[in-house]
Amino acid sequence: xxxxxxxxxxxxxxxxxxxxxxxxxxxxxxxxxxxxxxxxxxxxxxxxxxxxxxxxxxxxxxxxxxxxxxxxxxxxxxxxxxxxxxxxxxxxxxxxx
Numbered sequence: 259x260x261x262x263x264x265x266x267x268x269x270x271x272x273x274x275x276x277x278x279x280x281x282x283x284x285x286x287x288x289x290x291x292x293x294x295x296x297x298x299x300x301x302x303x304x305x306x307x308x309x310x311x312x313x314x315x316x317x318x319x320x321x322x323x324x325x326x327x328x329x330x331x332x333x334x335x336x337x338x339x340x341x342x343x344x345x346x347x348x349x350x351x352x353x354x355x
Contacts, residue, residue, distance in 0.1 A: 262327050263289045263299055264353035272304070272332045276325035280307020284317070285334045287341050287355050290348035297321040300345055302338045316340065318347050 266273045267286045274283050284301035292298045299319040306313060316338075337343075337355045345351070 259352045260289065260297065260321055260327070262329060263321070266329045267353050267355055269329070270333045270335065270355065272330040272334065273299075273301070273327060274330050275327040277319060277323055278307070278309060282306035282319075283330065284319075285338060287337060288343070288345055288348065288351055289321075289353050290345075290351040292318070292320075292347055293349055298348065299324070300347070302341075 263273065263286055267289060272283055273286050274281065276282070282303055283305045284303045286299055286301045288300040290298060299321055301317055301319060303314055303317050341355070343354055
């Protein structure tokens with residue numbers, strides 16, 4: 259479990275990190291273990307790099323691939339629409355909004 263991620267989730271603070279070739283800014287919603295046994299983060303990306311060309315939207319990040327994770331100064335008020343607290347991609351949830 260990554261304590262920085264859970265702290266950001268509890269504080270409703272954005273996270274900044276490098277991932278898959280570029281910087282990302284996200285609103286973290288749930289941190290847990292994927293069905294494949296990997297540590298993952300379900301988050302809404304608000305800006306940054308995207309291989310798909312869509313810089314915003316829901317993403318499932320492999321925490322092992324995240325670099326230089328830091329909590330930002332900005333906060334989000336509540337969970338985003340379409341947030342599913344019963345995420346089927348996770349078998350175990352460490353923390354969530």
